[in-house]
Amino acid sequence: KAGVTQTPRYLIKTRGQQVTLSCSPISGHRSVSWYQQTPGQGLQFLFEYFSETQRNKGNFPGRFSGRQFSNSRSEMNVSTLELGDSALYLCASSLMGRGGEQYFGPGTRLTVT
Amino acid sequence: DQQVKQNSPSLSVQEGRISILNCDYTNSMFDYFLWYKKYPAEGPTFLISISSIKDKNEDGRFTVFLNKSAKHLSLHIVPSQPGDSAVYFCAASGLGSRLTFGEGTQLTVNP
Numbered sequence: 001k002a003g004v005t006q007t008p009r010y011l012i013k014t015r016g017q018q019v020t021l022s023c024s025p026i027s028g029h030r031s032v033s034w035y036q037q038t039p040g041q042g043l044q045f046l047f048e049y050f051s052e053t054q055r056n057k058g059n060f061p062g063r064f065s066g067r068q069f070s071n072s073r074s075e076m077n078v079s080t081l082e083l084g085d086s087a088l089y090l091c092a093s094s095l096m097g098r099g100g101e102q103y104f105g106p107g108t109r110l111t112v113t
Numbered sequence: 114d115q116q117v118k119q120n121s122p123s124l125s126v127q128e129g130r131i132s133i134l135n136c137d138y139t140n141s142m143f144d145y146f147l148w149y150k151k152y153p154a155e156g157p158t159f160l161i162s163i164s165s166i167k168d169k170n171e172d173g174r175f176t177v178f179l180n181k182s183a184k185h186l187s188l189h190i191v192p193s194q195p196g197d198s199a200v201y202f203c204a205a206s207g208l209g210s211r212l213t214f215g216e217g218t219q220l221t222v223n224p
Binding site: 004006031033035042043044045048050055056058088090092094100101102103104105106107109 | 145147149154155156157158159162202204209210211212213214215216217
């Protein structure tokens with residue numbers, strides 16, 4: 001089976017712009033979660049989507065949003081980018097989400113200048 | 114508050130010896146625990162997991178031990194190989210799917 005794919009792998013944006021990141025989960029997986037990794041805060045949970053519905057949300061401002069499509073592919077959007085949004089954004093997929101393994105994609109490295 | 118803690122930022126071992134990575138948690142609602150291996154600029158790779166109903170799980174060279182009363186888990190790698198050198202994260206989940214990660218431990222296996 002193909003693994004989790006994320007596009008783009010690298011992105012450079014300017015403060016105030018918005019960005020959309022894409023994630024394709026492992027075939028058959030219905031749960032997609034997003035995480036942010038920064039040197040200062042480590043790996044932090046953003047949100048989880050299951051069957052096109054947001055099922056769980058972390059402590060991030062409303063500028064961070066996401067959605068999931070009927071084929072389980074997911075996108076996350078960050079509006080009004082700030083310098084502090086520079087991070088590695090990771091997507092993880094799992095069969096059902098709860099109590100199971102989550103498999104991560106390679107991530108999207110976002111740099112905000 | 115840091116609900117999952119890995120108190121050792123780094124660990125260095127000789128090839129062929131055992132590597133023991135430790136993790137402590139504070140949230141009693143956590144019932145599923147996982148270990149991931151990560152290289153820079155890549156996503157974490159799943160290694161092994163354990164449910165709270167067990168106290169040990171083995172997969173090849175990797176064994177995870179869970180001590181619920183102490184809220185402590187450890188990952189044993191035997192024998193350690195140079196290719197095991199990476200950052201290791203422990204993670205925990207409770208009722209939902211959210212994974213709470215520790216800070217990571219950099220393992221270096223010297224030839």
